[in-house]
Amino acid sequence: MxxxxxxxxxxxxxxxxxxxxxxxxxxxxxTPGTSEHSGHSGVAPVNYIDIGQVAVVPPAPVVRPDGSTGTWRINCGRNERGLYNSDNLVASPGVAGGAHHFHDYVGNVSTNAFSTDQSLAAADTTCPDDDRSTYYWPVLREPGPGGAAQHDNSADGNMGRILVPASVLLEFRGSPVSSVVEMPRFMRATTGNPHGFSTGGVNTEHVQWTCSGARDRITKEYPRCAPGQQVVRIFDMPSCWNGTTTDSADHRTHLVFPDSSGACRSGTFPVPQLHMEIAYSVTPDSDYTIDSFPEEQHSPVSDHADFVNVMPDSLMDTVVSCINSGQHCGS
Incomplete structure (x- = not known):
């Protein structure tokens, strides 16, 4: 100077x-209560927020007399096998490495960009009851070496130690306003937007981060949790089906979210809503981030998850019966 x-x-x-x-x-x-840190890739700063500075979420929609209050939980593990790839069968079918970042997988062990309904139906699974569905989301990393699970992708800025989730909750839920109908086999579903940062927040309304001891506080930023608490990512899938197709050109319009009351718009039908919670034991104050496209700069608003339903029809019938009868069941 x-x-x-x-x-x-x-x-x-x-x-x-x-x-x-x-x-x-x-x-x-x-923003009050937030701090900016350079991510472990060194690409750009990302935001963290003390969970105590996050507002309490409003109450859930009121369940009407005809609502379906049951749940179905299925335990497919937490990717102990270390199943990773940078494909995205739902968003970029047929494009090897199309995600430019790694995903965690539970359920179907064969999922990649070239999977077909037939190959998924014939593959092994980490789920019980012959559920060959595939459930996946971007990996979470901390700075530092990762040994066999490192899977650095320095060309796309995704480096560091991949954290194996401490727990993975998969739960199918009902509708607060009506019964649900069977989800068709091979239905594709996505929530969030892997380009959420670069597109200015499009389709990021359902991005949710929280802490294990503060579930009533939800943020779109990376939370700093109290000592002993886990970082939790929450993914709610859309649940209003068009009644005809298992996919669409944009991979979204065939299955959309209900309105703020929980009701599906005219011409769509409520199917069981997949609710996922992925919890991690994060090193205190570490600059943890999700894998992302380079232009997303590891922003937490680019978080997303995908699902392909490969349940046998008989299992889906059981799930729907449980939910509509108000029971809490599981595999």
Missing amino acids: HGIGVRCSLSGWIVGVAVLSLTLMLAGCG
Whole structure:
């Protein structure tokens, strides 16, 4: 800065100091309770927030007399096998490495960009009751070496130690306003947007991060949890089906979210809603981030998850009966 001042006029030097001061002041400003850290990839800063600074979420929609209050839980493990790839069968079918980031998989062990309904139906699974569905989401990483599970992808800025989830909850839920109908086999579903940051928040309304001891506080930023608590990602899938197709050109319009009351719009039908909770034991104050496309800069608003239903029809019938009768069942 001194060298610049020597070469410039006094007035120019004063302007330069003023601009620098303003820049430093703005850099220190931000959302109350948030902090910015350089991600472990060094690509760009990402936001973290103390979970205690997050507002309490409003109550869930009121369940009407005709609502379906049951649940069905299925335990497909937490990817102890270390099943990873950078494909996305739902969003980019037929494109090897189309995600440019790694996904965790539970359920169907064969899922990749070239999977077909037939190959999925014939594959092995980590789920009970012959459920060959595939459930997947971007891996979560911390800075540092990862040994056999490292899977660095430095070309796309995804580096560090992959964290194996401490727990994975898969639960199918009903509708607060009506009974649900059977979800067709091979239905594709997606929630969130892997391009959520670069598109300015499009389709990120259902991005949810929280802590194990503060489930009533939901944020779109990476939460800083109290000592002993786990970081939790929550994924709710859309549940209003068009009644005719298992996929659509944009992979979204065949299965959409209900309105704020929980009701499906005209011409769509409520199917069991898949609710997923992925919990991690994160090192305190570590700059953990999700894998992402390079342009997403590891932003938490780019979080997403995908699902392909490969349950046998008989199992889906059992799930629907359990939910509509108000029971809490599981495999």
